[in-house]
Amino acid sequence: MVFMALMAEAAWTQTLPKHRRATIEPSLVNVAAGGEQAFKIVLNATRLMAADVVKEVKWAVNDVPGGNDQVGTITADGRYRAPATTPSPREIHVCAEVPAANRYLWATVLVGDGRPVYRPCGGWIEPVIAGQGRTEHLVDPHGIGLAADGTLLIADTKGSQVVRFSPAGKYLGHIGNGQGSEAGQFTEPRIVLTDSEGRIYVSDSKGDRPRIQIFNARGEFLAIFAEKGLRPGMILRAHGMALDPQGRLFVIDVDNMRVSVYDRHNQHLYDWGREGLWPGEFNAPHGIFVDKNSDVFVNGYYGPTDKFNSEGDYLCSFCFPDPPNGPVYFHNLTGDRWGNVYVSVRSKGGYQGALQKDGKMISLVKYNNNGTYVTAWGLTGVHSESSAVVDAQGRVYCLFKGEKEMGVEVFREE
Numbered sequence: 001m002v003f004m005a006l007m008a009e010a011a012w013t014q015t016l017p018k019h020r021r022a023t024i025e026p027s028l029v030n031v032a033a034g035g036e037q038a039f040k041i042v043l044n045a046t047r048l049m050a051a052d053v054v055k056e057v058k059w060a061v062n063d064v065p066g067g068n069d070q071v072g073t074i075t076a077d078g079r080y081r082a083p084a085t086t087p088s089p090r091e092i093h094v095c096a097e098v099p100a101a102n103r104y105l106w107a108t109v110l111v112g113d114g115r116p117v118y119r120p121c122g123g124w125i126e127p128v129i130a131g132q133g134r135t136e137h138l139v140d141p142h143g144i145g146l147a148a149d150g151t152l153l154i155a156d157t158k159g160s161q162v163v164r165f166s167p168a169g170k171y172l173g174h175i176g177n178g179q180g181s182e183a184g185q186f187t188e189p190r191i192v193l194t195d196s197e198g199r200i201y202v203s204d205s206k207g208d209r210p211r212i213q214i215f216n217a218r219g220e221f222l223a224i225f226a227e228k229g230l231r232p233g234m235i236l237r238a239h240g241m242a243l244d245p246q247g248r249l250f251v252i253d254v255d256n257m258r259v260s261v262y263d264r265h266n267q268h269l270y271d272w273g274r275e276g277l278w279p280g281e282f283n284a285p286h287g288i289f290v291d292k293n294s295d296v297f298v299n300g301y302y303g304p305t306d307k308f309n310s311e312g313d314y315l316c317s318f319c320f321p322d323p324p325n326g327p328v329y330f331h332n333l334t335g336d337r338w339g340n341v342y343v344s345v346r347s348k349g350g351y352q353g354a355l356q357k358d359g360k361m362i363s364l365v366k367y368n369n370n371g372t373y374v375t376a377w378g379l380t381g382v383h384s385e386s387s388a389v390v391d392a393q394g395r396v397y398c399l400f401k402g403e404k405e406m407g408v409e410v411f412r413e414e
Helices: 002-014
Strands: 022-025 028-031 036-038 040-043 058-061 072-074 079-081 091-097 104-111 118-127 141-146 152-156 161-165 171-174 191-194 200-203 212-215 221-225 238-243 249-253 258-262 268-272 285-290 296-300 305-308 314-318 329-335 341-346 364-367 373-377 385-390 396-401 405-413
Touching: 022 104, 028 036, 058 072, 118 396, 141 385, 141 396, 152 191, 152 200, 191 238, 200 238, 249 285, 258 285, 285 341, 296 329, 329 385, 341 385
Parallel strands: 028 104, 141 191, 238 285, 285 329
Antiparallel strands: 022 040, 036 079, 058 091, 072 079, 091 104, 118 405, 141 152, 152 161, 161 171, 191 200, 200 212, 212 221, 238 249, 249 258, 258 268, 285 296, 296 305, 305 314, 329 341, 341 364, 364 373, 385 396, 396 405
8 A cells, every 4th residue: 555655646746847837815814713714726828828727736734745734724715714723823824735836835824814923932032232333252143043943143243243042032152164155164254054864054155266165064174166157057146045944055146136046066057047037036135045946036125026936027116215214235044844934124324223114113014925915013222224034933033133132032923
């Protein structure tokens, strides 16, 4: 029986088209406790081929096949029934696996009325030392990463260091070999991330040196690559980085206005993207997130956020500038296991005082994988910029810096 099941799965996998994409409908819906909502998967029209409803769907709720009493259930034909009482968190993810180029799809169910609300649930603050513009350990924190053991890694640009902290804010030391332009040293690091094997990737600005470095989980230098320059595979100013399920590394090059892609052996594969203001073109790209389909989300510093497939084919845009009381600068973005996208934003005034949505101060805006707005929230203190990372439990770790304090604030949906 197991052999037959594996054969069936292999045959099902081989039916996946390379380019025809699917859409889940509806993308976001409020459902009362105990209520129902039907979902469907549409295989999108292509040249001389009409759109069609996909009948071969594997449905799950929060990654549980068929769902359960706690998060709700879903039938083989896509009818979702919410749990009898409102769950916490009440944001539920209807998941579909289909024979399409984007094999995995997600829709958002909000059990009850209104938008989900994120509340602080932890974090730490380091006060700025008077007259020095720095804390005991940090000078100019820019990017935050999360190791598998929960350790936080912070890329400190002006401090030319990558620093470890516990989630509670205990200083755990540095990685690498200190400040400098040699391999294993740092000169204005910007973004840090870790892979499934615990390796640490850092994007840097090392003079005429390569732009990407890798360290092992202990913080010991392993490799450096991506030479400075204009030619394919070269990078001028590395910023956002993300890994796809195949282990390919996608790197934002702010000044070359493109995405550079490398394999798991650090060999250059291809680049894509070009400067411009039309949909799918780049205007100072900054942040990047790659989902389970290897679809790529890129935010421009001046907006919006664009979605592409892994080869750089444009799919859609969302998270547009909204002055005077909405965001106009978009520093970075991150994502979670269900393909949700979290964009770090700020207002034209620099600090967040004027940045409002639905009457509330905001600095993070959340969209689902389809580019549908989910919710927004702000940090507790006054700050100029933030970056974020999300753990497997949905907790959002927000790195921030301000005039009087710097640190990390952790949020969870209530």
